[in-house]
Amino acid sequence: MTQYSKALARVNILKGHLRPSKEAKEERKNPSFSVEAAREAFWETYPKGYFEGYEALSELRGMTHRSFYFEDRKEVAREDTNKFFVSYVNKIFEKGFTNPEKIAENIDYFLACFDSINSLDYNTLTKLMVQYGLYCKTIKNLGTEKHKEILLEGTSLRTMGCFGLTEIGHGSNVRGIETTAEYDPETEEFIINSPTDTSAKFWIGNLAKTAHNAVIFAQLITHGENKGVHAFVFEVRDRSNHLPHPRIEIGDCGDKKGAHGIDNGWIKFKYYRVPRDSLLDKFGSVDKEGNYHSSIEKAGKRFANSIASLSGGRVLISRLSCEAGLIASATALRYGCARKQFGTGDGEEVALINYPSYQYRTITRFVDHFIDVIACNRMVDLWISNLPNLLKEKNRVTNLCHGLCSNTKAFVAWGVHDSLFDLRRACGGFGYSKYSLFDELIDINDLNQTWEGDNHVLIMQTQQFLFKCLRWLSKEEELPETVEFLTLSPPEIEITKVCIFDLNSLIKIFADRANHLVHRASHVLMIDATKIAQHFEDSQAFEMLEMCRSYHDYYLITSFKNWFEKIKCDKTRKMFEKFLLLSIHKKILGDSKYFSQIFETGIIDKIQAQVVKTLKELRKDIIPLTDVIPYPGIMMGALGHEDLQVYDRILQHVKATDKVTDKASWWKLTYANSKQR
Numbered sequence: 001m002t003q004y005s006k007a008l009a010r011v012n013i014l015k016g017h018l019r020p021s022k023e024a025k026e027e028r029k030n031p032s033f034s035v036e037a038a039r040e041a042f043w044e045t046y047p048k049g050y051f052e053g054y055e056a057l058s059e060l061r062g063m064t065h066r067s068f069y070f071e072d073r074k075e076v077a078r079e080d081t082n083k084f085f086v087s088y089v090n091k092i093f094e095k096g097f098t099n100p101e102k103i104a105e106n107i108d109y110f111l112a113c114f115d116s117i118n119s120l121d122y123n124t125l126t127k128l129m130v131q132y133g134l135y136c137k138t139i140k141n142l143g144t145e146k147h148k149e150i151l152l153e154g155t156s157l158r159t160m161g162c163f164g165l166t167e168i169g170h171g172s173n174v175r176g177i178e179t180t181a182e183y184d185p186e187t188e189e190f191i192i193n194s195p196t197d198t199s200a201k202f203w204i205g206n207l208a209k210t211a212h213n214a215v216i217f218a219q220l221i222t223h224g225e226n227k228g229v230h231a232f233v234f235e236v237r238d239r240s241n242h243l244p245h246p247r248i249e250i251g252d253c254g255d256k257k258g259a260h261g262i263d264n265g266w267i268k269f270k271y272y273r274v275p276r277d278s279l280l281d282k283f284g285s286v287d288k289e290g291n292y293h294s295s296i297e298k299a300g301k302r303f304a305n306s307i308a309s310l311s312g313g314r315v316l317i318s319r320l321s322c323e324a325g326l327i328a329s330a331t332a333l334r335y336g337c338a339r340k341q342f343g344t345g346d347g348e349e350v351a352l353i354n355y356p357s358y359q360y361r362t363i364t365r366f367v368d369h370f371i372d373v374i375a376c377n378r379m380v381d382l383w384i385s386n387l388p389n390l391l392k393e394k395n396r397v398t399n400l401c402h403g404l405c406s407n408t409k410a411f412v413a414w415g416v417h418d419s420l421f422d423l424r425r426a427c428g429g430f431g432y433s434k435y436s437l438f439d440e441l442i443d444i445n446d447l448n449q450t451w452e453g454d455n456h457v458l459i460m461q462t463q464q465f466l467f468k469c470l471r472w473l474s475k476e477e478e479l480p481e482t483v484e485f486l487t488l489s490p491p492e493i494e495i496t497k498v499c500i501f502d503l504n505s506l507i508k509i510f511a512d513r514a515n516h517l518v519h520r521a522s523h524v525l526m527i528d529a530t531k532i533a534q535h536f537e538d539s540q541a542f543e544m545l546e547m548c549r550s551y552h553d554y555y556l557i558t559s560f561k562n563w564f565e566k567i568k569c570d571k572t573r574k575m576f577e578k579f580l581l582l583s584i585h586k587k588i589l590g591d592s593k594y595f596s597q598i599f600e601t602g603i604i605d606k607i608q609a610q611v612v613k614t615l616k617e618l619r620k621d622i623i624p625l626t627d628v629i630p631y632p633g634i635m636m637g638a639l640g641h642e643d644l645q646v647y648d649r650i651l652q653h654v655k656a657t658d659k660v661t662d663k664a665s666w667w668k669l670t671y672a673n674s675k676q677r
């Protein structure tokens with residue numbers, strides 16, 4: 001049996017519907033809101049063409065190969081894991097689940113397709129992300145007419161590519177990379193060279209075993225002058241034997257914590273010559289004689305344009321993180337309704353979800369991740385609508401997208417990271433079982449902290465954006481959306497009267513907080529003009545983090561309010577109003593250092609008591625609320641299926657594992673000591 005047919009056989013087990021448990025039926029009786037209306041409103045936050053793609057790929061979503069993990073992941077060699085995922089990528093296209101050109105051309109379809117592939121597995125998704133989101137996207141954004149053919153080869157998957165920016169010695173500081181591309185007018189070639197060990201490209205996804213071609217970033221040198229970092233595209237392996245070309249060394253990055261299906265590799269060049277046309281020359285070109293031309297004068301600006309297209313990766317990662325948070329929290333809620341511990345003395349044990357501490361750990365996280373998804377989808381809309389103008393001069397929406405998606409990626413990935421560990425624990429020992437899927441969610445979200453930009457480094461971009469907004473404001477220029485709070489007069493910290501149920505006044509308080517913290521952080525920089533650089537760095541230990549978090553909180557809250565206010569069904573709208581109040585109350589409790597300065601005595605205690613009350617109310621609707629999210633049971637692992645048949649599903653998985661009841665081949669070892677005695 002091949003891995004693939006094994007996987008399909010397993011799917012049938014996973015898909016086999018158990019009847020809903022008694023608890024599942026009971027929990028779904030008489031919800032106080034309309035699941036249908038909520039679902040519809042949820043879907044409306046997705047891009048227009050998304051639903052079509054999602055539907056078209058429904059078969060793919062039902063075909064999880066996660067069984068591959070369940071049975072074999074620990075046992076297979078990394079080489080075989082890589083092989084499996086390459087063949088999996090091929091199968092998706094061979095079987096016509098999707099078509100490469102459509103993925104490349106239609107962004108809504110691209111998102112739907114990638115979400116569906118992610119529901120299969122994130123290794124497969126990452127392989128395709130590298131191909132389309134990094135390799136092809138860079139050629140498309142930075143290349144010109146002469147690169148059309150090589151782009152088409154990539155989008156049709158005839159050529160597998162990779163994206164080489166990071167080096168052993170340089171990750172976050174991408175402008176500091178050492179690889180050089182020196183132009184030789186004699187032969188009209190660039191000579192790509194790795195002058196030091198630290199200049200070897202490292203971590204490059206799809207490179208170690210798969211890629212034929214690479215986009216390589218290097219310092220462009222012509223007539224002895226360094227023109228800054230530029231991107232080049234060329235073949236790195238000989239297609240006749242799949243060996244690296246002479247003067248190129250390629251290797252594997254070695255064992256990793258996870259993500260074994262992605263063949264991360266390193267590459268080193270020894271004066272490797274590529275044609276002049278390898279330069280992706282939209283923003284800077286070199287003529288035959290070696291003269292450099294660019295319409296953008298400043299090297300910094302040129303570079304910013306070159307990597308502007310990378311913000312798409314942050315948008316996608318933010319979405320993947322929120323989705324992981326929502327799946328994990330819904331799983332813990334469903335598990336909490338099925339799992340009973342202790343009792344009230346009458347012989348009946350109590351479902352975990354009825355304990356207030358369990359409610360706080362799980363319901364508040366579900367609410368937060370639900371809000372994350374809605375806010376992320378707003379960001380996706382902004383990003384998509386700005387794509388045609390991405391590189392236009394003085395386009396402030398590009399600045400906004402860059403600042404916003406850097407911030408969102410960082411805070412969502414951090415928040416989900418904390419959530420996943422606690423939600424795993426909320427499912428006790430079963431949360432530790434592979435079949436709960438927590439392991440997989442934790443693994444990918446761990447990577448989300450680092451790739452496409454380390455979170456701490458990303459929020460420095462947001463800091464720059466917010467300060468830029470202050471400069472625009474000081475010149476009385478228009479600000480882009482989401483930072484309107486900066487136009488409020490900067491408030492001094494003073495006692496503020498607040499009704500803890502009044503959404504509008506609570507939102508005003510969050511706007512004031514963001515405004516105050518941005519001004520405070522910028523003020524730190526103004527203390528002494530001669531020490532600006534040092535102040536800038538000093539502010540990053542505390543002020544930056546607090547300021548960026550307050551912007552993120554404000555963005556989440558206002559995005560969610562704008563969303564639910566449009567829901568026509570009263571009961572459903574009220575339900576989501578409750579979500580927002582709970583989330584705001586939790587945020588206040590989480591930053592009591594700031595809020596206790598502005599609230600009258602007793603307010604924080606009042607909020608705490610109200611949170612317990614709101615949780616009790618939401619508890620009544622909790623299973624219908626998990627039904628709003630559009631992920632099929634199959635994506636939710638053994639603990640999160642909608643039928644709440646947790647024990648049966650766990651046992652099904654365990655029993656379906658190969659050799660589960662076989663006697664161990666090494667059983668005699670267990671008797672070694674008994675013989676000696």
Ligand SMILES: Cc1cc2nc3c(=O)[nH]c(=O)nc-3n(C[C@H](O)[C@H](O)[C@H](O)COP(=O)(O)OP(=O)(O)OC[C@H]3O[C@@H](n4cnc5c(N)ncnc54)[C@H](O)[C@@H]3O)c2cc1C
Pocket residue numbers: 130163164165166170171172173202203204205259264447450451452453454455456457
């Ligand atoms: C699995 C995987 C796949 C990857 N795939 C690719 C790929 O396909 N192509 C590619 O080009 N790259 C890839 N990368 C590289 C990835 O983009 C980098 O790891 C990432 O940008 C961070 O760089 P770094 O690892 O060098 O960390 P560093 O930049 O060394 O950062 C280390 C720590 O220092 C902190 N730090 C850095 N600068 C500052 C500062 N100024 N102030 C305060 N703190 C700071 C960071 O916050 C971080 O916590 C991949 C990485 C991984 C792990």
